[in-house]
Amino acid sequence: MTVQFLAEIAYHGMCHEIGTPEEVSYRREILDNQEFLDNRLRRKNHCEIMNSGSRKEGFRLKESDIDIMMIIPRHRVIWDMSHSELYNTQEQTLILCNTSESPLGFALLSLPFENPSKRDYSDCVRINGGLYISSSKFREYKCSCATPNSTIHGPCRSKHIGKAMYDFVHCFVSDFWPPAASSWIDRCHSWPQKHVTDEIVRNGCHFVAIGHKVGNHADIEWRISFSQAENKLIYSMNHTQFLTYGLLKLFLNEVINAGLSDEEKLLCSYHMKTAIFWAIQQNMLPQWCPKNILAGFWICFKLILKWVYEGVCPNFFIPKNNLFLSRIYGEDQRNLFRRLYHLYEKGFFLLLHISSMIHYIPQGFIFPGRLIVSGDCNLGSEYVFDFKLSEEIKNCDRLSVNNLQDCAKALLVIEQLIYLPLNSYTVIMLQQITATILQRTAFVLHNKYIDKNDNKNIYIRDKKACHLLRLSMKFGYLSDMLYIAMFYYKTFRYKEALSIIDISKVKMSQPYVMLDEAQRWAYTEAVGGRPWFIKMRQAMTKNLILDNKICYITELLLEQQSSYLGNRHYINIPPCILLCLLEYLSCRHNDTLRSQTALDNLQALVNNKDVIVHDLTLDISWEILGICQQITGNIQAARFSFQQSLKQYPVFGIELATRQRINTL
Structure with a gap:
């Protein structure tokens, strides 16, 4: 060969x-x-995020961590005091970089203008009269302020979220290219191209909180990070x-x-x-x-x-x-x-x-x-390509919008993006995010006026919420119909909720709906070659995302509160599980036979070893089964289901709610 x-x-x-x-x-x-x-x-006083590492580069390797840089707001690193003239010192805290006493690639960061009203100095030390930011104290402070179970790993704060390891690194940004790296610019004759080189230099660098092991000030030094430049090189x-x-x-x-x-x-x-x-x-x-x-x-x-x-x-x-x-x-x-x-x-x-x-x-x-x-x-087939793209879009549908102001702002930003030259994948992503924002707006709108006794006001917000949910179905996945069913159940319209559930059952049980490898040929025959919005509406499902700051179903409020206390932003529920839950809840008062059938189906799904219910959603799936069994009065079965929920990987942090439910039994 x-x-x-x-x-x-x-x-x-x-x-x-x-x-x-x-x-x-x-x-x-x-x-x-x-x-x-x-x-x-994000609000102005919050850290700006910058993805980095292999995921940013375009890899999806199973063993890779997810790296996120958190850029400290209203701080800028300068290399010379003359640079201070370029900034409004009332708005920005300036940090002076000193590389003379550190190994190459590292620096000391001092605060030339002390202002206690603008900054907490607990992470600083004094050296020869100067005030320096200590990298070790800075790391410890950021880790102590973070969510529980975080550990320090190099300059990062590491934490498991679900089964993925996240590395968060807080950093300072400099708008200037490091003088020590000026020779790199001269080397860029053939690669990268000049416009890439110019953009890299124009965007400066970052400083992360880790010193050199052989430096004289290992606990105080900061490492110069070229992460942003490296990403641009890999893109080129x-x-x-x-x-x-x-x-x-x-x-x-x-x-x-x-x-x-x-x-x-x-x-x-x-x-x-x-x-x-x-x-x-x-x-x-x-x-x-x-x-x-x-x-x-x-x-x-x-x-x-x-x-x-x-x-x-x-x-x-x-x-x-x-x-x-x-x-x-x-x-x-x-x-x-x-x-x-x-x-x-x-x-x-x-x-x-x-x-x-x-x-x-x-x-x-x-x-x-x-x-x-x-x-x-x-x-790979069209099915495989569509499946991978769909997973990528789902993973990015994580915007934290849970009040009317944030929802309106998000829609405004998306509207501005639409007028830019976008590729088809970005358009698909924006459509899905738009659907999510419309769904959350509908529930926020309802919750905002839930205690008002003005019937006219209630009617208007109810009509608007329903319109938003129907509109979201034009942009989202097939399973997004269940948001309407949730809303109808929440507003005591059980007949309408069951009608949506029946339609969802028929549509999601079609052989071409994307679930696993068995569906690939039916999928290709049914929607192969068709536009993506049709594929999403007819043949793709996704987990229903419940933002923990928004009440969707009263019966799950305890789980959302527990998840929120565990520093989780949302709970994901498989569509088949949520469908059975809504069917059980909507007909338990007037159709006990159908409610029991829904409960039996729910139990079969949770016990099924197939991939219909992913192992990363088994904690909430067992929890929902236990809730339904508890409502029915089957205390022994409910206790078993809650105990099974505790045995699963705690993806959504609902253990506190589970233990409370076991205690109430």
């Missing part, structure tokens, strides 16, 4: 594992627009370069660091990123194209091998900043080099050690002498 043929197989395999150009593009577009919306809706890569970077990450996780504890891992993904940056900029490969993906990987691997041998990994922006300093040296360095060189001697056979890649490599390569057959190069 030729290396070129193996490279083509590797390229197609990486498109499966990492994503096609189109998939990577819409991931970035959707996340960037969600970030933009989120920041536009072609797809082969991006997949090569992805292959390096898989190689790191599944081969180099496989089976090692966090303390034993000497190389990290940032070293892989640094290698691909240097390889591209130094033109180490004349042409980055699919047939050369293995050549690109091999160049980067040899570069890393060279760095480990020499004990020097030059930072891409500040080359004199050795990323291996105080990390890879002595016996650890020699052992790491021996391990890497052993892999190097295997040549391209080392691909067989990457578990994510092995099933794409033909058996003729693994077992010489057999007939060479092509690898699985099918890049």
Whole structure:
């Protein structure tokens, strides 16, 4: 088998594992627009968020953390006191950067203008009369103010939310490019392009709260972060370069660091990123194209091998900043080099050690002498593409809007975005977010006037709320019909609620509704090639999101309060579970037979081991079953269901409510 043929197989395999150009593009577009919306809706005294890390770059690797930078508002880092003339010191707290006493890539941050009325100085220390912000005190303070169960990890505050690990890092921003990185600008002849370089320099840098281990002021120093610049560089890569970077990450996780504890891992993904940056900029490969993906990987691997041998990994922006300093040296360095060189001697056979890649490599390569057959190069059906895109849109539907002012502001921002040149994926995302905002507006509008006795006022807000919910169905998913059913139940119109439930049952039970692999052929036959808004309305469902600051169903209010106290913003309920709950509640007074049938269906769904009810929603699903059994009077069954809820992974933080319900039994 030729290396070129193996490279083509590797390229197609990486498109499966990492994503096609189109998939990577819409991931970035959707996340960037969600970030933009989120920041536009934040109040001025709140931190601006900036996604970073592999998710921002366009990867969706299972083992990756979710990295979010929180930019401290109304603070700006300056490099020279002359820069202070560019700012209104009444509005901004200026921080002076001093790099003279720190290793390259690090700095001390002082406050030249002290003003106790504008800032709390508990995270500061005095050195030779100057007031400096201590990185260690700053980290501890931010972690103490955060949600429970947060831990400090490097400059980050780490916390599990659901089954994902989130790394939040609070940082300061500078509008100026670091003088120590000025040589990088001069190196940018062929890559990146001039407009990318100019934009990177124009956007400056950030400072994160971690010092250098060998510095004189490790507890006070701050590290210069080029995270924003790195994201722009990755966005400017072609797809082969991006997949090569992805292959390096898989190689790191599944081969180099496989089976090692966090303390034993000497190389990290940032070293892989640094290698691909240097390889591209130094033109180490004349042409980055699919047939050369293995050549690109091999160049980067040899570069890393060279760095480990020499004990020097030059930072891409500040080359004199050795990323291996105080990390890879002595016996650890020699052992790491021996391990890497052993892999190097295997040549391209080392691909067989990457578990994510092995099933794409033909058996003729693994077992010489057999007939060479092509690898699985099918890049997925329309169903698979639509499923992935739908999941991406669902994950970004997380705007925190729970009052009329925020809802109106969000709609205004979306209206402004609509007039911009948008791709089809962004339009789909904005449609779904619009549907969510309309749904929340309807319930907020109802709750706002719930205690008013003015019948005319009640009628008007009720009519408006119903109109908003019907309008949301034009933009949202098939399962969004259940918001109308919830509203009818909430306003005691049980007959209308059951009518919507019956329609939902018929529509969501169609064989082409996107649930699992079994539906892919029926889905393609029914809605294949049709516009996305039709696919969403006819063949796609999603979990119903209950914002914990909005009352949707009185019976779930205790769970929402418990979730809110656990620092969760919302509860997700599978549509099939919510449908059974609403059917049970709506007919329990006048149709006991149907209510019992709904309860039996609910129990069957929760006990079903299929993927209809995802394991990340089992805590609330068991809880809902217990609530219905408690209402029915089946105390023993209710206790069992509540206990089962406590055994599930606490995604939504409803344990307090569950224990309260058990105690009331």
